[in-house]
Amino acid sequence: MGEPPNQPAAVPGASIRIDDPEEFAARYRQVYPQMTVIAAAIVGDRSVADDIVQEAALIAVEKRNQFTPGASFAGWLAAIVRNCALNYRRKCRRRRTFPADPAHLRDLHGGDAALPEAPLDATAVAAGAVPHEAFDDQVHAALAELSDEARCCLLLRTVQDLTYAEISQLLDIPAGTAMSHVHRARSTMRRRLADRETKSV
Known part of the structure; x- marks a missing residue:
């Protein structure tokens, strides 16, 4: 999945049809900005954060039967994003979350x-x-x-x-x-x- 266009910062909590690909994609695009912030806050690299969010989305699709109807899709996906980010950081054995180069997080809000x-x-x-x-x-x-x-x-x-x-x-x-x-x-x-x-x- 490529990076979706900018969307309003919203955290939907209503029930969704997780088995509906179009509904899943729509919700994913809506919460994408928040997911990248969460991933970047853990790994400290926006480009890596994008990859982590996409990895989390694939995992979410595979585990869609584990989604509880009526639960928050954003919260459910955020938990997967955090796990992926923590796994990445452990794998890299980083001592610090944020690199010295400020360019890594300069576009957290989508700006250049x-x-x-x-x-x-x-x-x-x-x-x-x-x-x-x-x-x-x-x-x-x-x-x-x-x-x-x-x-x-x-x-x-x-x-x-x-x-x-x-x-x-x-x-x-x-x-x-x-x-x-x-x-x-x-x-x-x-x-x-x-x-x-x-x-x-």
Whole structure:
């Protein structure tokens, strides 16, 4: 499956006919952006994330009889994506989730804009105003210090602009936990970026 066209950030939770190829393809296209964010948050490479999501889609097709009617398709597929991403990372034996090259995650939001030379303002991170084009080396280094789940929550909130309820559904965690992850992740990144800005003065 090739990369589908950009779709609105939505996390459908209604029942679907998983055995209907057209319905499956439509739902897959709809949640594709969120799936790539989840995969990239774990492996740290957008191009690899695309491959992982496609691999997960094939697995989902093979295991479609395991889908529970009435369950969230996005949440079900997200679990498969996370497993594929974790398997890939274990296979590669990576020590860090995010590579030093910021180009790997520059287009998480589908854009090709060049990254700015100046570091991202730590205040913007803390406030949640984190445009994807503002991700630079310092931001990626700070992101690498977060746990996989916290990083997924933060990126889904700031890059995909999902609500905590939608993040909860995708990652199968309580909405309060998603909110806590985002709050702590922002605080951690603000502290890390502030420390680096101070050292660079």
